[in-house]
Amino acid sequence: MKVLVIGGGGREHAICYSLKNSNLLTKLYCIPGNGGICEIAEVNQEIKPLEFEKVVEFCKKEGIELVIPGPEEPLVKGIKDALEKEGIKVFGPDTKGAMLEGSKAFAKEVMAEAGVPTAKFEIFDDPDKARAYIEKKGAPIVVKADGLCAGKGVFVCDTKEEAFEAIHKLMEEKIFGASGERVVIEERLDGEEASYIVISDGENFVALPNSQDHKRLLDGDKGPNTGGMGAYSPAPLITEELKQKIENKVISPIIKTLLKKGNPYVGFLYAGLMITNGEPFVLEFNCRLGDPEAQAILPRIENDFLELVKIAIDGKLKDVSLVEKSDAAVCVVMASSGYPGKYEKGKKITGIKEAEKIPGVIVFHAGTKKIDGDVVTNGGRVLGVTALDEDIPSAIKKAYEAVSKIHFEGAYYRKDIGHKAFKHL
Ligand code: AMP
Ligand code: GLY
Secondary structure, eight states: OEEEEEEOSHHHHHHHHHHHTOTTOSEEEEEEOOTTGGGTSEEOOSSOTTOHHHHHHHHHHHTOOEEEEOSHHHHHTTHHHHHHTTTOEESSOOHHHHHHHHOHHHHHHHHHHHTOOBOOEEEESOHHHHHHHHHHHOSSEEEEESSOOTTOOEEEESSHHHHHHHHIIIIISOTTGGGGSSEEEEEOOOSEEEEEEEEEESSOEEEOOOBEEOOEEETTTEEEEOSOSEEEESOTTSOHHHHHHHIIIIIHHHHHHHHHTTOOOEEEEEEEEEEETTEEEEEEEESSOOTTHHHHHGGGBOSOHHHHHHHHHTTOGGGOOOOBOSSEEEEEEEEETTTTSOOOOOOEEBOHHHHHTSTTEEEEESSEEEETTEEEEOSSEEEEEEEEESSHHHHHHHHHHHHTTOBOTTEEOOSOTTGGGGGGO
């Protein structure tokens, strides 16, 4: 089977890596790919991921039967609708399903209908009414832009003034354009965050290995939010009992509700959770795999990944069980100095091959490109260095040993990835 992956980050490299191990794969393509993906897939950088007509044309020319979009934007903008019309299968939800991520207000409405635990909320289109609500509720309080803002549309506010500022920026200054014209205002939840990702066939689901991300830039979960500075799997915070609660109170009701509404959800479904006093509350849904969670989760799956995706598309997940490797995985993200703000590109990277000589280490590329045989930096998050070992402490040690072999000017990484797990071990 010929498969096309859309995207060029660490998550997409991890998807390509898993596909490459499948017996069902005959040829792998990626648009646009990166400096690591180009080693295992045929990359095409002429076509942009959102130029759906050109993607269709490319698939027809190459005989590609299945497309797996990595990021949310192509899904929210309708890649499935555009390609399936032409007979090309897409693993992911259609525009309706992708609204779980594309519109926080829609996600909240579905959660309310499905009875899924989440922070109490109100939705506003009018900044004055939003301010009056904040005045009434007081702080702490959370203000969220309804639409996609590249992960920057959430303001967790300690004071009412910060919340008013967020309303002004989103609804009046419109720093994220139309995405901030409507806002969700919700109560702040306290607890520990975890990611729970499943593959859904519209009716049934299988849970992927669970994981925990490190969203903040600095050690000790300080500093600004980023796309994610590292992840580990499994997350010992998620006990068997909590897993059952998450599946029964969150995942199952959402999938059932969407099916009942005539919109079966097929694809990866990511629940961003706050665990408060042993109970799961949904902070957000994503219609894709997490990045860098994928770099810790996918290498732990024993099943043939492409077969799993095919079974989900065929609606037959009921008969499948996921086989999880007993090894733990830790992924440390190496970023460009300045990320998540401004950073320079084009720095030569050395030591990747040396790092990969360590058994159990996989170096996933994110913002990299290849120039004349050299790999150079080409983005904020540059590499995701994943190590597998018998438990989390050994995987952490191995991941940092691998990181120490890799060099580029301005390389920055957190030194405490995985440490959050210790208190649960
Ligand atoms: P979201 O994109 O909705 O997941 O929000 C981004 C981040 O903001 C989350 O990962 C949390 O760290 C934080 N956050 C979002 N909603 C809440 C909430 N209701 N209470 C506390 N923190 C939140
Ligand atoms: N790492 C968080 C996300 O992918 O949304």
